[in-house]
Amino acid sequence: MLTTMLVVVVVLALAFDYTNGFHDAANAIASAVSTRALTLRAALALAAVMNLIGALLGTAVAVTVASGVIDTPVGDHGLRVVLAALVGATVWNLITWYFGLPSSSSHALIGGLVGAALASATNVHWSGVLIKVVVPMVVSPLVGLTLGYLVMTGIMWAFRNGNAHKVGRGMRRAQIVSASSLALGHGLQDAQKSMGVIVLALVIGGQQVGFHVPFWVVVACALALAAGTYAGGLRIMRTLGRRIFHLTPPHGLAAELAASSVLYLTAFVFAAPISTTHVITSAVMGVGATTRRSAVRWSVAADIAKGWVLTLPGSAAVAAATYGITALW
Template identity: 45%
Template sequence: MPSPLLVAVLVIAFAFEFINGFHDTANAIATTVYTRALSPRVAILSSAAMNFVGALTSEKVAMTIATGLVSVQLGLHVILAALLGAVAWDLFTWWFSIPSSSSHALIGSLIGATMVFTGGPQDVIWEGVLDKVVIPLFTSPLIGLALGFVFMNLAFEAFADVTAHNANSFFHKAQVASSMFMAYSHGNNDAQKTMGIITIALVSAGMLDAGAGVPLWVKVLCAAMMALGTAIGGQRIMKTVGQGVTKLEPAIGFVCQTASAIAIEAMTALGAPVSTTQVLTTSIMGAGSAKGIKNVRWGVAGSIVTAWVVTLPATMCLGALFALVAERF
């Protein structure tokens, strides 16, 4: 029988995945909904289906979280503290419609909680944090920006002699495929972070052998909770991403989804947990700037970038704070 503390960890972990759906899965369908390529209901259902497929495809990102960031076996109360820190940050940024990174919130909170648990930074695998978190934190959005810009220019050239009506009709249909690709890549990367945390908890509780991988039931439940979160709370972040950065058109929607999915899949292959929010937002910026720099609302983009930079240190502090409370009780 699982201990009450393990049950609490699992409940908060699945709650985090649900809240993650507020933030990130909405991004996979935001452009499709706002260009009216799909209705919200159809977009959500199809996104949920592709999230399931993506979540079951690989374990590289989950194992990075489970084994590549800290070198000590954590107590369940520390894992619970890390989850609470990430949940607190996600709820704060969701309430203010800030598309921050749930991925980096979880990682930052885990690092902060671990440092309190071990009494210092010595058991954090800083090389892993640098290679798998910090470097992808900056490179993945830049890749999204570059691909969005390049793909948009290619689209301009390819459809230069096509009427606006025919071009929009084509991209409306193409967006259905690109949104599915985006949702798949999201599941293949983002859904795995909570899987990694749960894997750590199961190993810590003696219910799973170290290195055994992620149990199938964990994958399925994480994907289901993320889809549910999208259906209930995704509209707030969807509005910021879909309308706040640039004026969306079917061509931009197709381009930024395709560019984002390619960038995310590349990072997943490396086992790097990246932010769907960041990559999609910069892809939209890249596609929008291909039509002219003035087409991007740089003030909105700047506030989003600020949230990215602040997330890791802020959540390290939150994770440490919750760990201090957990240590006392």
């Protein structure tokens, strides 16, 4: 029974990783497609490849997710907790995808873990949740907003005397690089969350000691994320690429450079599982504000922010209900 449950949890983790890919595909390519730097299919293929490469570059965030959020209750009970967390996160991903809201898959997973843990009387590492999740959740969008504004201001100053047509054409080409960089950062961050959950399940199931990430887990999560990314997420892409602010090539380049910088910093330096969605969305707002504050559709931004706030409790509630159902088995 334990082995079967473990297999189910691993499959669900990879399924979540896949939904993470198509839910968050818009993060890396919305601006590049919106500014016509890349065609849709070319952008999806590029994002999928860079997600795959990024997922192979580190495991520090995975260890944080595996060891820093909840205790590791051994046996069937513990695997039910992880299973419920994955269901909560996946359902939340599908709900927000349906409504075209760029919410955080990362926070959906953390919320799922916390909700399932509370429902099962499993200890939650609240200090770890606060320091590694809540604080970065608040700070990273502010950094993305500020950095997007500053990078865009620098680009405007550097090319203030340039030919608008030539500058636009050059920026479109540069966006291929910046979109690739953002997709790499997305793979580096987001694939590791599923890796962490699988490692947590392996420890709970008695298949390994310690929270190191086996190579097969890295490869499986990388492939699942890349496949999901290539499937695309057009509903959310429209929100990011058009509804918040009408992006031009310089704006898209600035937003992607700002967001990818934040992703690399948090993954390599702080090992914190931040949201790619939060960072790129706030960076888009920041670059838009350099034109004029009224150019940004703040009402749309407010709707997105509501989704951000609801993600942790929403996914936690679904996970808690799922655990209650599984406890009846």
